[in-house]
Amino acid sequence: MVTARTAAGLAAGAAAATAGWHIGPAATWIPAVRRTLSPALDGRGDPGHVALTFDDGPDPHSTPRFLRELDRLSVRATFFVLGAELRRYPELGRRMVAEGHELAVHGWRHEWPWYPRLGRDLRELPRAADTVLQVGGERPLWYRPPYGILTGGRWAAAxxxxxxxxxxxxxxxxxxxxxxxxxxxxxxxxxLRGGVTVLLHDSDRVSAPDSWRAALGALPLLVAVCRERGMRVGPLGEHGLQAHRAA
Known part of the structure; x- marks a missing residue:
């Protein structure tokens, strides 16, 4: 016979297990953890290459300025886009692809992930990926969760x-x-060394107003440093990482 106390204990244990499954992978946000346990998740790739990536766009105010600067520098990059913003500004996504950049998934919206919401994750992440496919013409390969927090739900959805x-x-x-x-x-x-993946932002949607200007100003300096050190700069698709493919 299961007593009320036993039932409560079982429920508490299940809740703790669910919370552990959900929050546990978020430890990979800590650089030392992912460098040790998962160099691929850390974005380590071709030692002669630096992957240049941008989060939080597309933004019609700031993203075009990055595109112009990247074109001037003859550099292509990976843009981790938000599905809701890409749906709102599809012409900007098409421009990114036309200019040789790679679109990847940053989620549907930029939200905190702490409460388990597997059903919502399983709906919204494919929705964002489908939006990238519809706008850019190719199914995306990569996913970077908002704030870099990879929960169990986000991992399963990816x-x-x-x-x-x-x-x-x-x-x-x-x-x-x-x-x-x-x-x-x-x-x-x-x-900075060969094989790293660099994170910058082409939008201030969840950052301080106009903070993107600092990244834009640093961009030509960063590219110059990479080239002086003999490293190529480009998107994740040229970084030597193996992508998952949908079954």
Whole structure:
């Protein structure tokens, strides 16, 4: 006979297990953890290549400025886009693809992930991937969760959508009001070596207003440093990572 106390204990155990399954993978947000346990999730690829990636767009105010600068520099990049924004600005997504850039998935909206919501994750991530396919003409390969927090639900949804999660191995801290081009460059170059994946932002949608200007100002300086060190700069698709494919 199951007592009320036993039932409560079983329920508490199940809740704890669910919470552990959901939150446990988020430990990969810590650079030392993912460098040790999952270099691929850390974005480590071809040692002669640096993968340049941008999050949080497309944004009609700022993204075109990055596209113009990338074109001037003859550099292509990967843009982790939000599905809701891509649906709102599909012409900008088509321009990215036409100019040789790669579209990847950053989720449907930029939301905090702490409460388990597997059903919603399983609906929204494929929806974002389908939007990328419809706009760009190719099914995306990569997924980077908002805030870089890869929960169990997000991981399961990514696998179902045929997406490979990729975080980053160098970032510019370009989302703060105090960010400057020199500061962004210093942050990135502190971890810059062949094979890294660099995270920057082409939008201030969830950052300090106009913070994207620091990343834009740092961009030509960063590309110059990479080239001086003999490293190519390009999208994740040229970084030597193996992508998941939908079954």
């Amino acid at each position: 696998r179902r959508a045929g997406l490979r999660p990729v975080l980053w191995s160098a970032w510019g801290r370009d989302w703060t009001a105090e960010a400057t081009p020199a500061g962004v460059l210093s942050e990135v170059t502190g971890s």
